[in-house]
Amino acid sequence: LVSRENHPERSTVRVGGVPIGPDTVTLIAGPCAVETPQQTLEAAEMAKAAGATLLRGGAFKPRTSPYAFQGLGEEGLRILADVREKTGLPIVTEVVDAHDVELVASYADMLQIGTRNTQNFALLQAVGKAGKPVMLKRGMSGTIEEWLMSAEYIAQRGNLDIVLCERGIRTFETATRNTLDVSAVPVAQRLSHLPVIIDPSHSGGRRDLVLPLTRAAIAVGADGVIIDVHPHPEQALCDGPQALVNGDLRELARVMRQFPPLL
Numbered sequence: 001l002v003s004r005e006n007h008p009e010r011s012t013v014r015v016g017g018v019p020i021g022p023d024t025v026t027l028i029a030g031p032c033a034v035e036t037p038q039q040t041l042e043a044a045e046m047a048k049a050a051g052a053t054l055l056r057g058g059a060f061k062p063r064t065s066p067y068a069f070q071g072l073g074e075e076g077l078r079i080l081a082d083v084r085e086k087t088g089l090p091i092v093t094e095v096v097d098a099h100d101v102e103l104v105a106s107y108a109d110m111l112q113i114g115t116r117n118t119q120n121f122a123l124l125q126a127v128g129k130a131g132k133p134v135m136l137k138r139g140m141s142g143t144i145e146e147w148l149m150s151a152e153y154i155a156q157r158g159n160l161d162i163v164l165c166e167r168g169i170r171t172f173e174t175a176t177r178n179t180l181d182v183s184a185v186p187v188a189q190r191l192s193h194l195p196v197i198i199d200p201s202h203s204g205g206r207r208d209l210v211l212p213l214t215r216a217a218i219a220v221g222a223d224g225v226i227i228d229v230h231p232h233p234e235q236a237l238c239d240g241p242q243a244l245v246n247g248d249l250r251e252l253a254r255v256m257r258q259f260p261p262l263l
């Protein structure tokens with residue numbers, strides 16, 4: 001269903017009217033985690049000023065440590081819905097448990113499946129039935145074939161509004177959190193008709209790498225990027241070191257305007 005063999009045209013997925021596909025480079029930005037109404041609104045305004053057309057923000061956070069901030073849950077979803085009301089930005093937010101799909105889908109414009117859940121097949125099947133577009137991250141140790149098979153699980157339940165997101169894979173390198181696999185973009189685009197975007201924030205885990213990796217994403221033909229921003233990263237409850245701050249946003253907007261690159 002997701003293969004390009006029977007569907008040679010590349011697809012465009014619409015999220016609350018915003019296109020993600022071959023004719024544009026969509027900027028999705030916002031806080032890694034929803035922490036407070038004020039922090040989420042400020043981050044959304046920063047995102048919008050940089051040219052973002054979709055707002056990201058986690059209310060359910062899958063953390064490596066059980067002692068780390070796990071997200072605000074439904075309260076976080078309510079904050080996102082309120083910020084959508086104020087800014088007009090449709091919401092992309094993660095769902096981590098099949099039992100929460102209905103709840104998250106009742107607030108979200110796009111459901112995000114994180115890298116730790118790429119092969120949670122019960123969750124994939126549940127989002128396949130939820131009637132909302134899905135952003136499917138690549139498993140941090142998953143092959144492109146496995147990633148596409150996960151997309152197939154969603155598609156098989158009747159949902160073809162799927163965007164693939166390369167977010168870095170685990171390698172021997174320790175300078176970055178994960179290694180961004182830029183070749184995954186053209187490879188996945190050749191094998192599948194689905195749009196492919198890049199997450200330069202979670203792959204590098206470092207603020208100073210976000211803009212260079214965004215340039216790489218655009219140069220390699222990604223259909224979008226998803227980026228963390230935070231008004232006060234030093235106080236962030238999740239992934240502060242990778243969040244862009246106000247001073248970075250003019251440069252981010254400039255990088256995004258360079259599309260189409262070098263053609």
Ligand code: PEP
Nearest residue numbers: 058114115116137167202
């Ligand atoms: C996220 O985007 O909030 C996130 C946790 O990303 P990943 O699943 O890629 O680690």
